[in-house]
Amino acid sequence: MENKETYWSENIRIIFICLAIWFVVSFGFGLLLVEPLNAIQLGGYKLGFWFAQQGAIYSFLGLIFWYGHKMNVLDKKYAQESK
Amino acid sequence: MEELKLYTYIAVFGTFALYFAIAWWARAGSTSDFYVAGGGITPMQNGMAIGADWMSAASFISMAGLIAFLGYGGSVFLMGWTGGYVLLAMLLAPYMRKHGKFTVPEFIFDRYYSKTARIVAVVCLIIASITYIIGQMKGVGVAFSRFLEVDYGLGLGIGMFVVWVYAVLGGMKGITYTQIAQYVVMIFAYTIPAIFISFQLTGNPIPQLGLGSTLADGSGVYLLDKLDLVVTELGFKEYTTANLGGTLNMFAYTISLMIGTAGLPHVIMRFFTVPSVQAARQSAGYALVFIGLLYTVAPAVGAMARLNLMNTIEPVAGENLAYAERPQWFKDWEKTGLLKFEDKNGDGLIQYTSNKTDAPITITGSISGKEIVLLPNEMVKVDRDIMVLANPAIANLPNWVIALVAAGGLAAALSTAAGLLLAISSSISHDLMKGVLTPDLSEKNELLAGRIVMTIAILVSGYLGMNPPGFAAGTVALAFGLAASSIFPALMMGIFSKKMSGTAAVSGMCAGIGITMLYVFQHKGIMFIPGTSFLGDSGPNWFFGISPNAFGAVGALVNFATAFIVLQFTGPAPAHIQALVENMRAPGDAPAAHDH
Numbered sequence: 001m002e003n004k005e006t007y008w009s010e011n012i013r014i015i016f017i018c019l020a021i022w023f024v025v026s027f028g029f030g031l032l033l034v035e036p037l038n039a040i041q042l043g044g045y046k047l048g049f050w051f052a053q054q055g056a057i058y059s060f061l062g063l064i065f066w067y068g069h070k071m072n073v074l075d076k077k078y079a080q081e082s083k
Numbered sequence: 084m085e086e087l088k089l090y091t092y093i094a095v096f097g098t099f100a101l102y103f104a105i106a107w108w109a110r111a112g113s114t115s116d117f118y119v120a121g122g123g124i125t126p127m128q129n130g131m132a133i134g135a136d137w138m139s140a141a142s143f144i145s146m147a148g149l150i151a152f153l154g155y156g157g158s159v160f161l162m163g164w165t166g167g168y169v170l171l172a173m174l175l176a177p178y179m180r181k182h183g184k185f186t187v188p189e190f191i192f193d194r195y196y197s198k199t200a201r202i203v204a205v206v207c208l209i210i211a212s213i214t215y216i217i218g219q220m221k222g223v224g225v226a227f228s229r230f231l232e233v234d235y236g237l238g239l240g241i242g243m244f245v246v247w248v249y250a251v252l253g254g255m256k257g258i259t260y261t262q263i264a265q266y267v268v269m270i271f272a273y274t275i276p277a278i279f280i281s282f283q284l285t286g287n288p289i290p291q292l293g294l295g296s297t298l299a300d301g302s303g304v305y306l307l308d309k310l311d312l313v314v315t316e317l318g319f320k321e322y323t324t325a326n327l328g329g330t331l332n333m334f335a336y337t338i339s340l341m342i343g344t345a346g347l348p349h350v351i352m353r354f355f356t357v358p359s360v361q362a363a364r365q366s367a368g369y370a371l372v373f374i375g376l377l378y379t380v381a382p383a384v385g386a387m388a389r390l391n392l393m394n395t396i397e398p399v400a401g402e403n404l405a406y407a408e409r410p411q412w413f414k415d416w417e418k419t420g421l422l423k424f425e426d427k428n429g430d431g432l433i434q435y436t437s438n439k440t441d442a443p444i445t446i447t448g449s450i451s452g453k454e455i456v457l458l459p460n461e462m463v464k465v466d467r468d469i470m471v472l473a474n475p476a477i478a479n480l481p482n483w484v485i486a487l488v489a490a491g492g493l494a495a496a497l498s499t500a501a502g503l504l505l506a507i508s509s510s511i512s513h514d515l516m517k518g519v520l521t522p523d524l525s526e527k528n529e530l531l532a533g534r535i536v537m538t539i540a541i542l543v544s545g546y547l548g549m550n551p552p553g554f555a556a557g558t559v560a561l562a563f564g565l566a567a568s569s570i571f572p573a574l575m576m577g578i579f580s581k582k583m584s585g586t587a588a589v590s591g592m593c594a595g596i597g598i599t600m601l602y603v604f605q606h607k608g609i610m611f612i613p614g615t616s617f618l619g620d621s622g623p624n625w626f627f628g629i630s631p632n633a634f635g636a637v638g639a640l641v642n643f644a645t646a647f648i649v650l651q652f653t654g655p656a657p658a659h660i661q662a663l664v665e666n667m668r669a670p671g672d673a674p675a676a677h678d679h
Contacts, residue, residue, distance in 0.1 A: 006477030043295035052158035053382040064368040078670040
């Protein structure tokens with residue numbers, strides 16, 4: 001029972017980190033901070049514009065795989081403890 | 084032209100033959116095959132199938148066109164339609180897979196122990212799916228009539244027949260394997276022209292990099308800077324900063340599309356087809372890989388198509404194309420009525436500017452600072468949807484590339500239609516008939532019922548595609564609004580709030596849908612009938628400037644708030660439901676998706 005609860009709270013913590021990054025790269029860099037970031041160039045891209053049309057998507061991808069990886073590790077840990 | 088037609092026939096009917104062969108090989112034998120493909124799909128296969136299921140005619144044909152004309156404002160679609168997968172992977176899919184049932188309404192029924200909740204979910208699902216399907220059917224008809232010059236109705240009929248064969252025969256199993264093939268067709272059709280065009284314009288064949296590169300004309304100017312300059316000189320908004328109705332509207336629009344994506348039942352259903360919870364998380368990642376491949380190319384397609392279009396009409400500033408010398412693609416699209424030219428000043432040249440009046444006006448270029456006289460705009464109609472379809476022709480690409488685009492557009496429309504049809508038929512045969520009306524239905528009869536319902540759904544959507552109701556244009560907004568304001572919050576609270584009760588969740592769902600529909604109808608007309616809107620459809624009348632398409636986010640907030648307030652007054656869910664939620668959250672393997 002205790003196991004289940006720590007597993008869940010660790011899951012929540014990982015989700016929280018992921019969603020914070022999710023918010024920052026899309027709503028933060030792509031929308032709210034787009035003007036100051038546009039002053040910086042990434043090749044021919046304005047940085048804010050790049051986040052909105054490219055960078056956010058790459059970050060989402062990284063987040064989902066990182067989350068999957070973290071949860072697999074967590075799943076293994078708790079599967080062993082319950083044995 | 085004849086050669087093009089031959090190639091197009093080969094591409095279109097060759098891919099159809101492939102879909103039939105797959106359908107025969109993967110036909111369904113049980114309800115488990117029919118609803119969840121027997122639960123034996125690998126994460127990568129599932130990711131590809133989700134990609135095809137998700138990317139509709141709208142993603143394939145319309146999105147790059149929208150971006151081409153909205154510029155930076157079009158980012159809401161790119162972020163909104165991909166960010167939802169992060170929410171799916173972390174907040175919904177794994178727990179719903181752990182629970183192990185066939186459909187979304189069934190999950191809602193188990194979690195909220197209420198037939199009312201199940202019926203509300205079925206109704207939301209059917210409205211959202213039917214409205215979505217009309218668009219796919221129209222896409223099929225348009226693709227046939229444009230590329231093969233057959234009658235719109237006949238094209239639609241052929242499309243209906245093809246979907247019928249593999250969806251009714253194969254159920255989820257047939258659909259999944261066909262969608263994998265359709266994804267491959269679609270992604271080649273989308274990226275090959277983009278690679279050609281990116282290479283032509285910038286010398287870099289990778290569109291994502293080409294968009295950030297300098298032009299290949301030796302000027303050393305960045306493509307995006309050039310585009311910004313060209314459009315502002317004609318009085319349009321600067322491409323890379325053009326806003327879409329203000330930051331708050333873009334914010335709400337993006338959230339609505341994200342949670343709408345995460346709440347669309349035909350997408351969620353696909354996560355029930357994999358064998359484990361780990362595989363469900365992984366499929367979301369693979370899905371986004373395959374979707375992202377198209378979505379990161381789309382902004383390049385949009386920007387490059389816009390630049391090519393501008394350059395065709397005005398190759399050098401001040402030297403406009405003569406109407407008599409217009410290229411073949413221009414004439415082809417004029418025939419469809421999607422491109423229209425009126426020689427307002429009678430000079431025989433084409434002026435394409437932002438000036439919608441009948442007299443010249445003088446502006447100051449926002450980048451160059453020069454005084455510019457804008458003649459009245461003579462391109463009275465440039466339909467956004469032609470950008471992807473006309474793009475290969477505008478860039479003078481070989482005929483086989485154009486033929487491939489036709490097959491890709493059809494693959495996009497058919498794969499999404501099939502996924503939606505399955506969501507509709509399962510919600511009727513499994514949730515409404517087996518779950519509520521006739522619980523003693525045998526598996527064999529349920530399978531038969533599923534097939535009959537799907538056939539009826541194909542006929543209904545074909546009819547609606549033939550006679551699109553007046554509200555067809557506004558329906559995608561409605562589908563996303565419904566999913567965002569009703570289904571997503573109900574599912575999320577069901578997993579993350581153990582105490583959430585059935586009464587509270589149903590109140591929340593009704594409040595969320597209610598306010599979203601009210602808002603859409605008050606600005607767009609009741610059932611989108613013109614003249615019945617009681618508040619005007621324009622910026623000043625909108626709530627904090629939030630457009631009706633972006634209102635799903637507000638609907639979702641209302642849903643959450645209502646549910647938690649009602650929960651305070653009516654008491655928490657019973658203990659056995661709380662135990663059920665505990666089990667969803669616990670580590671360990673999921674049972675195979677099953678019936679009861």
